[in-house]
Amino acid sequence: MQGDPFYSVRMRAAKHNSHENGGKHISGGEMISTYDTIKYAVNELVEKAITHSRGKPDFFQVQVELIHEPINLVKPLEVQTNEVESVECGQALARRILENSGVPKRIVEKAYEVIAECSSIRGAILLDIQTGQRLDNWNEKGVRVSRMDWLPSNFEKWAIHQHIPPSSRLKEALVLATKVCDHPATIAELCWSDDPDYITGYVASKKIGYQRITRLKEYGDEQGCRIFFVDGIQNVSTYISYLEKQPILIQWGEDDDRAIN
Structure with a gap:
C-alpha cells in the first residue's frame, strides 16, 4: 500500500436543485481509494446517493482528486x-x-x-x-x-x-x-x-x-x-x-x- 497514489472520492446529492441553488440536501459521503479501487468507491457512493431515506435526488455529483499531501x-x-x-x-x-x-x-x-x-x-x-x-x-x-x-x-x-x-x-x-x-x-x-x-x-x-x-x-x-x-x-x-x-x-x-x- 505504501508508495501507491491515493485518491479522494467524494459524493453529494440534493433534491429540487444543486446545493448552491437551494436544493434540499439528501446525502453525502467519501472514501479514500487507490487507482485500482476508484470504480468500487464511485459505485458505493452512487448507491448511497440513490437509496437514501431522505428522498430521491435529482442532482448528485461525484468528484475524484489525486491526494498530493501525506496521509496521517x-x-x-x-x-x-x-x-x-x-x-x-x-x-x-x-x-x-x-x-x-x-x-x-x-x-x-x-x-x-x-x-x-x-x-x-x-x-x-x-x-x-x-x-x-x-x-x-x-x-x-x-x-x-x-x-x-x-x-x-x-x-x-x-x-x-x-x-x-x-x-x-x-x-x-x-x-x-x-x-x-x-x-x-x-x-x-x-x-x-x-x-x-x-x-x-x-x-x-x-x-x-x-x-x-x-x-x-x-x-x-x-x-x-x-x-x-x-x-x-x-x-x-x-x-x-x-x-x-x-x-x-x-x-x-x-x-x-x-x-x-
Whole structure:
C-alpha cells in the first residue's frame, strides 16, 4: 500500500436543485481509494446517493482528486454505547457528557440555542467554548469535513475485536469524529443525523472517546446537528483547512507508521 497514489472520492446529492441553488440536501459521503479501487468507491457512493431515506435526488455529483499531501494515520476513538429510553434522557446525557469533556455548561446551553436557530444547516457549526460565538460564519452552509476513510479490512478487524457489527454508518461517523477530535483545538463534538430513520447520535472527544447515545431525536425528524466545540484557535481558516483538506486514514492495531507519503 505504501508508495501507491491515493485518491479522494467524494459524493453529494440534493433534491429540487444543486446545493448552491437551494436544493434540499439528501446525502453525502467519501472514501479514500487507490487507482485500482476508484470504480468500487464511485459505485458505493452512487448507491448511497440513490437509496437514501431522505428522498430521491435529482442532482448528485461525484468528484475524484489525486491526494498530493501525506496521509496521517490516526487510531480510532474508543467506542461506548449508552442505551437510553427517550429523547429527553438522551439529550440530558449528551449535555452531561459535553460538560465532562470540558465544555462549560453555559456554552452547552448556547449550543442548543444555535441548533434551534440553524435547523437546515448542511455542515458543522464551530462554537468557541470561551465566548459561545459561532466561528465559521457560513450561515446555512457550515463546514464540511473531508478527505478521510478507514480501509475496509482494518475496520472489519477492529469491529470483530470490539464485538461490534461492522456497520458502514458507524464506520463513517467514527472516522469523522476521530479526525475532528485529533486536532488539538477540538474539545468535543455533538452530532445526530438528518436521516429520518436513524435516531442514534453521539458526543465525542479525546477525553471521553466516542459516546454513542441510542436516542437523540424522534423517528421521522429530518433535522440533524453537528457542532464542534473548539478552544484556543488562533486562525479559524487554518482549522477549517485541516477539516477540509488534511487526508486522514483511521488505522487500528498498527503502532509503527504515522503517515503514508
